[in-house]
Amino acid sequence: MIEPDERTKIYSTLDTRFEDFVTILSDYLRVPTISAHGAKFQEGAEATKKVLEAIGADVRLVPEEGGPPVVIGEVEEDPTLPWVILYNHYDVQPVDPLDEWRSDPFDPVIRDGKLYARGAADTKGNTVAQALAVQAIRDVAGRLPVNVRFFVDGEEESGSPHLLPFAEDHPDLFRGLGATIEAAAHTREGKPSLSLGSKGILSVELEVRTSAVDQHSSLATVIPNAAWRLIAALRSLRSERGRILIDGFLDGVPPPDPGMLRYLRRNTADPIAYKEDYGAREIYGGKTRYARIKQATYGTTCTIDGIWSGYTGAGHKTVNPAVAHAKLDFRLLPGQRPDAIFDLLVAHLRTKGFSDVKVEKHSVFEPAASAISERLPQAILAATREVYGTEPNVFPWSYGSSTTWYFTRMGTPAPHPPGVGYQGSRAHAPNEQIRLDDARRAMKVAAGMLMALEHS
Ligand SMILES: [Zn+2]
Structure with a gap:
């Protein structure tokens, strides 16, 4: 049972640790994991492992036939608790046209409250935000109300061409009470989004x-x-x-x-x-x-x-x-x-x-969408109300595509929660960026979502 004063402490812990978010993410972003060029897979997987081990997850690199390893990081509090899967990817899109970048895409810099680098929004920033949310709950409340599995893909930006045979070999990795798929972007005005699937x-x-x-x-x-x-x-x-x-x-x-x-x-x-x-x-x-x-x-x-x-x-x-x-x-x-x-x-x-x-x-x-009545979307709505004091913008699916269907086909609802990015993040384009204020709140929503699953 997470007490009300512990909830407050978890959120304030995330505020005081925000510098850690920036530091950990910046190190992670320096690894140029462009899957279209087959580049830096092992380094990318190792860097992901480091991020997840630092919060106490049990991490393994699961080989994927013909592709880069999938990084699985598990925090199993109790075998009787349900699993929540947090899906992201450690690969990024190519950076060209390079001359349109205002700074090196793999040397993160902060300008005007925004962090610029390839992968900041899509989607290394989300992995780090969720990892720190898990850590804060455990540090303050002792344990998570659910078991958590980080599932970090190495070639999503190339369409995860080897994921189907992997999914056939490891069906249990895709089963849970829900899976978050990457994350949805804030509007320019800072309103968060929840997408219930993807095109x-x-x-x-x-x-x-x-x-x-x-x-x-x-x-x-x-x-x-x-x-x-x-x-x-x-x-x-x-x-x-x-x-x-x-x-x-x-x-x-x-x-x-x-x-x-x-x-x-x-x-x-x-x-x-x-x-x-x-x-x-x-x-x-x-x-x-x-x-x-x-x-x-x-x-x-x-x-x-x-x-x-x-x-x-x-x-x-x-x-x-x-x-x-x-x-x-x-x-x-x-x-x-x-x-x-x-x-x-x-x-x-x-x-x-x-x-x-x-x-x-x-x-x-494949396109895929889940019902808003499922426990995980409801937990995301509750967390968004708590952190932002408002409802998110709800979409039936995101405009883009991801691995959503790999989870929904196993009966696992797979929404996209509010993440670190915003409408101007320029994912896949030069000068990819996140706003630090969005990231701060996305971390809290991740924590709030997990806490909201306690009694659901
Ligand atoms: Zn992408």
Whole structure:
């Protein structure tokens, strides 16, 4: 039983230890664990182990066939207590374009109350915040009200391509009364968020070849151009304003849940803020905040992540390229299956006369969502009220994708609690950052969430 004065002490302990958060996180961020480059896996796993061992967790690096080790850090207070899983990842996204960073992405610095480094928000900051929350409860109250398992993945940013066989081999690691998946971001105004799941994703690469070798561009009178061919194929996939034109694309997606739409109406987040955050010239969705947030939440995407062909270097080379490539990703809603969407994409290209366009599947995450009535989301709501004195912005799922489904498929509800990041954190982009005030409160919400599970 955690007494009221102990609760107060736990929160004040987290305040007094906030410098530790900054120091521990900064050391952790200096390890450049870019999974897309296969870099620093062992160092990343060891650095994660160090963070978790420092709070008294029992840590092991569990090998993953073909991939980096998964770091499992357990605090088992009592075998009869339920387990709560805290999922994060120790890998990060590539840092390019490097020249847009104001400081070295792997040398964390604090400017104006914000900590800048690759991985600060996504998602090393969350691992450290949750670790310190666990430590504070144990130091003050003696023990946690639940058992806690940190589950730290090494290649989430590459789509966790080896996690499914790992999950088949280690089903118990995914079972618990709930799992938090990374974390949701604060608004610019500092309001926290709770997402009950995540969108799915299918990533593919397209290649079209119109000849064996490049030619002098004068021959374009008679030899087809691979780049134009690819553009024609891409234009068949999506309308100018983002509607996906693949037959059957939205099959299986239920209409929005009325209860969730009510949460979205009360939600204060507004995608219009991306104008400032990203310098975006236009925001789709409509004239009202509700229309825009509905579009961001219930919208699906077909995005050109990268496209290349011919000569793109300095000066000019007049060439008719033989080959053209594009990397695409589709963000998917619960009800869609990435593998089925891949088949629809291949069939679409064939029926539209683009059977010469080769499609290669890169990575997938299944979409997934949990009910708000589950114990863990309810504990997060209670903790948010206690720490912020307000309700969080509730989303049925996050706009991005993660490993949520690996937990929900085992019957483990898997929400995304308020975390250290905010709407302007620039995850995956140059100058990734967290605001220290958000981080301070995210630590307290993590502690409050665990404490709220005591009597639930
Ligand atoms: Zn990420």
